[in-house]
Amino acid sequence: MLEQDLKTYLGLGRSLWSTPEASFTPMLDAIAGASVATQDGAVLIERASTALLTRSLVAGIEATADRVAEPFFRLSPDERVLLVGLHHGRWSYSRMSRILGTDVAASLQDMPRLAWKARMHLASQIPGLNYPTGSARNGMSCPDYDPEDPWTQRFLDEELSQRERLFLQTHVQGCSACQKALNSCRNLYYAVEKWIPTVAEYGRDQQMMKRLKTAARQVRHLYHPHEMTLGQALVTFTLRPETLTALGVGACLVYILSRFH
Ligand SMILES: [Zn+2]
Numbered sequence: 001m002l003e004q005d006l007k008t009y010l011g012l013g014r015s016l017w018s019t020p021e022a023s024f025t026p027m028l029d030a031i032a033g034a035s036v037a038t039q040d041g042a043v044l045i046e047r048a049s050t051a052l053l054t055r056s057l058v059a060g061i062e063a064t065a066d067r068v069a070e071p072f073f074r075l076s077p078d079e080r081v082l083l084v085g086l087h088h089g090r091w092s093y094s095r096m097s098r099i100l101g102t103d104v105a106a107s108l109q110d111m112p113r114l115a116w117k118a119r120m121h122l123a124s125q126i127p128g129l130n131y132p133t134g135s136a137r138n139g140m141s142c143p144d145y146d147p148e149d150p151w152t153q154r155f156l157d158e159e160l161s162q163r164e165r166l167f168l169q170t171h172v173q174g175c176s177a178c179q180k181a182l183n184s185c186r187n188l189y190y191a192v193e194k195w196i197p198t199v200a201e202y203g204r205d206q207q208m209m210k211r212l213k214t215a216a217r218q219v220r221h222l223y224h225p226h227e228m229t230l231g232q233a234l235v236t237f238t239l240r241p242e243t244l245t246a247l248g249v250g251a252c253l254v255y256i257l258s259r260f261h
Pocket of ligand 1: 141142143171175177178179
């Protein structure tokens, strides 16, 4: 399991519940449940994220009632999960569509539109931010600007093919209108990022990540003990209460016997 994925997963919890503490048990349950079915770290995070989102939908408005005054928490749970995945995890549109439970084939249309709508909503709450617009087509080579799914957003979300990206990089160097459109979208991108709940690289957040990882591993071993290495099996064995009792009794006996020799 990648650290960045786990960190993003922690960010999803932060975006779906008002406090880190309230989000932790649902995150623990979701990751433990998902680990029963797969040991592929990437798939595990996706399934746990879907389960987490579903659980927050069941919890309803209660989950974030304390923070509803903040613009980010007025987005729908889908939109919040999407923005955390895109900004913190650099997760792709197709991965986000799997997590949100939509059809992958539709992801190229649905994900950028949903992301743009969410970003536009946040932009409207940021004083002084210029509303991102496209360029009027100055030349024949200017890319089409779809106001609901602009190329500037796909560029920043890294959702373009290498060829498209190269074309646009070259184009904006010679076209001030498209350069301006890209810059205004970039400003929006970083302004929106400041609203998204963060996860620290240290302290409590690191402890939470460790506990999530351990829970996933332990549940996996519980259901699939044959996957354990000898070392892991011995650690698991020695941590069992009855083993610890037996070891304690054994140590006492050794001590007592040594006193009589
Ligand atoms: Zn242009």
